[in-house]
Amino acid sequence: MGASYDASVPDPLELANGTHVLHLFFRVYGSNDPVDGSAVTLAVKRAETDGVQVVPVALVGHKADLGVMALGPDLWRLRRLQSDLQASGAELVDSYISITEVSEYAKGMPTEALQARLYPVLPPEGKRAFCFYPMSKRRGETHNWYELPYDERHELMLGHGKTGRTFAGRVVQLITASAGLDDYEWGVTLFANHADDLKDVVYTMRFDEASARYAEFGRFLTGVVGTIDEVVAELLR
Amino acid sequence: MGASYDASVPDPLELANGTHVLHLFFRVYGSNDPVDGSAVTLAVKRAETDGVQVVPVALVGHKADLGVMALGPDLWRLRRLQSDLQASGAELVDSYISITEVSEYAKGMPTEALQARLYPVLPPEGKRAFCFYPMSKRRGETHNWYELPYDERHELMLGHGKTGRTFAGRVVQLITASAGLDDYEWGVTLFANHADDLKDVVYTMRFDEASARYAEFGRFLTGVVGTIDEVVAELLR
């Protein structure tokens, strides 16, 4: 442990490959203290200055008001962003911790494509309809993904990917890995032109055998991507 | 991003087809601050002025007190209604985000009927008994809706619709799509003459194979439709 490993700034904790992805979902109404919108904005801008990518989202519905999707190399720095946002008075009510990965079915891709998966640039331009959900592969007593041979899983994933690509131009998806990190095995973040694109892609893919038979879905959080100024201004009117 | 895409009024986020439907369910007792009834009323009336359709409901039971079902083209505007209602002190405890759709089984309908599904006019006159619940089609290990061929699904849905039509005049239903948007695949909103009509239609349809074998239901929220003035007056006595 080096000299910088003191109480004020611990050594960074980085990944061997890829980047940490922390989805944070806050309520800004209902807590005891009023939320300080400028503290929210400042926390985001400081993290961006430190090299963290931040996607702000105005969510709809009771699950949360404010979404902050943050990607960065150092887990301590993401934790600091979380603390700064909590200190604004916003109540952290949901979250997801995952990491970017090149899945075992995608190892053969060109280097550039692999890098795009490990180090994505977000949000995609013009795709403001946002949705996040976690998922796992089913380990049922009859149908168990983890008991299928690799080749069968590979083929199912190829078919699934093919369906997904028919939505190119309408939807951008980021699938991040969370086995050993959070309650499901993957987090799925979708960016689309319109909310009906989100519905169409998820509904259509549900008929693929990989989803129909083997997918278990968690909760869905939906909203609109904006700048942090827009999002704070709309939420804290 | 155009000039209007600034912090104060972001560009609208609309659907390619149909309209957003946001069910908001609030508690008006138990929060720290007293709820400002006139702020609730004002929030609803302003949204109506901006072209949002709003159905106010006095719910019964602990799940929520005040229901506000809002339909509108711009998701930012619905979010603004949500923020305005939260700012009244009412606690948002449940919600559902969905969109109108013409289902894959109904594409052949006359244009007028399709338009009525995509752009419904609510609430239906005189039908004050209200109920909302979300549902999905089962993906069980033995019975999996998403592994059935289209023709079999189509036939089951036709039979189900036929049962539903025997309740014409007693019940109006609106089924909205939420795959990729919320935790279930559809939201169901029922308007009826009496609460026993709600019970009769749901109980009767449960014996249809489409429901008996393939439906998974979420929670049910029940109440009485009124004007926003009536509802606020009754809830905040």
Add this chain to the structure above:
Amino acid sequence: MGASYDASVPDPLELANGTHVLHLFFRVYGSNDPVDGSAVTLAVKRAETDGVQVVPVALVGHKADLGVMALGPDLWRLRRLQSDLQASGAELVDSYISITEVSEYAKGMPTEALQARLYPVLPPEGKRAFCFYPMSKRRGETHNWYELPYDERHELMLGHGKTGRTFAGRVVQLITASAGLDDYEWGVTLFANHADDLKDVVYTMRFDEASARYAEFGRFLTGVVGTIDEVVAELLR
């Protein structure tokens, strides 16, 4: 909508047949404001004056302290009782909305018996041990109540009723319908001489095929029926 359908007193919303049944379960400790016991008592007495039947219960355990089972023809009036009780400072933490019904298996009963089911008089004298739970019929992948033919369901229900009648004099039960209204299909309210009568009847009936194979039970709430004065005095000591 008639002249009386204004903000102060909306038109009643009644059933075509039977009466609404609203179980309300409150916590009287732990909320921010002290509960006003006399407001609780007054709310109940006013509802009784308006023709609502009210059964007050002192519940045991953490789920709730105060139970109020209310039966009445107008859903607005029951909502008003709910609002009045909430305004006392009691926290509404659980509830159930259902309606009385003559089940499809009981249509042949004498008129007087039918009326007793649709318009029960409660509580039964001397039966102070109280329990409420909701239930549904199972729609499993192997055993699905809603796929059984009517005759088989009828026979199972007759056998179940026969077991129930062996508890005549010890237990009075009221089964109310909630499909389309609340999260389960029926609410079951039991009134017994002693808590062991409640245990005996539920345990014994669990071996009937109608329950053993086809029943899904929700939470159980248990307590003692008293007058509203007794219950308030015991809970708010």
Add this chain to the structure above:
Amino acid sequence: MGASYDASVPDPLELANGTHVLHLFFRVYGSNDPVDGSAVTLAVKRAETDGVQVVPVALVGHKADLGVMALGPDLWRLRRLQSDLQASGAELVDSYISITEVSEYAKGMPTEALQARLYPVLPPEGKRAFCFYPMSKRRGETHNWYELPYDERHELMLGHGKTGRTFAGRVVQLITASAGLDDYEWGVTLFANHADDLKDVVYTMRFDEASARYAEFGRFLTGVVGTIDEVVAELLR
């Protein structure tokens, strides 16, 4: 209803056989008001004066801090203990209501043993490691306890009891009945010399067919039995 059935002291509600058992689990940190430790102690001592047996427990973990297991003939008196403890400011966050019973498989026992089951004397001396959990017998689609013939259930229970008796001297268990009273069918309270005795007995019995195939377990609450003075002193330091 006699003359004593007035607001101040309702008639006792007793069992036909056995005694009520109320497990109450409180948090003493995190509520708005500081907890009054002397009020907790006084509530327990008053109940003991009235013939209620009370077992105080210092629980570990977030589920609750303070456990109070109370056994007594009058359900009103147990409710009064609950109210008195709640009035101390402790937050009641979990509980279980059950009754002592002689199970259908144990009816042939000597009178003295039957009495010990119906009217147990607690806590057993020196057995300070405490655990409580509720359980039900499984009603699965393949393995359904309630569809087994009596003889098969009897044999499974005998084998299960035999395993349990190998822990004599290390563990004392009390199984109380809660069908019709709380969410599971039985409550299990274990008293042991050490926490590893609790682990050993539960782990070992899990291989018995009665548990392996047919048991459904609820949450487990674990802690240390002490005097009420010790427990209050340790929890409210």
Add this chain to the structure above:
Amino acid sequence: MGASYDASVPDPLELANGTHVLHLFFRVYGSNDPVDGSAVTLAVKRAETDGVQVVPVALVGHKADLGVMALGPDLWRLRRLQSDLQASGAELVDSYISITEVSEYAKGMPTEALQARLYPVLPPEGKRAFCFYPMSKRRGETHNWYELPYDERHELMLGHGKTGRTFAGRVVQLITASAGLDDYEWGVTLFANHADDLKDVVYTMRFDEASARYAEFGRFLTGVVGTIDEVVAELLR
């Protein structure tokens, strides 16, 4: 009960073999009172002085902010640590109680290895990526771990351990027993070099038959191990 068994310091409650392990997970934002960071630090240091091993963790996400994993011989002393931490104003929102054990499949190990399992020294140096989750073996209607013969279970566990050992140097795991103590049968604590090591080991092992077919996982809590000074400084900025 000896003379020291008075209200101020009860007799220790120790295990026959091994040590108690208490995972405590706190929120430090959102409670009514500000958290006293120096009280947190003091509570940890006092426990260490009394021979308790403490691993402080800065968690990420909404489930909790501060993790404190404590190992010690006396359950009362761990409870005292819990009370001291709660008294700092931190809100205890999750936890797990378990004990170290030598599993039935590992009894043949050398004495030194057995001691290392019963009395581990934590945290392992340089392994700052932390994750905790509880798990049970499945008792499904088709695949039931507890109905397998010992030899089959033993072989599955040996294969599982072999996979685990391929992660030596990247991941250290501690599996502690909680049957009869908490809601799952084991707690799993992982310490790794990087968060992708946590993901890799859990994902890889999920394909082992012991996990694929027989494991049921609870929630996952993830964070970074630091000194108590580092963790408090980062969380309470």
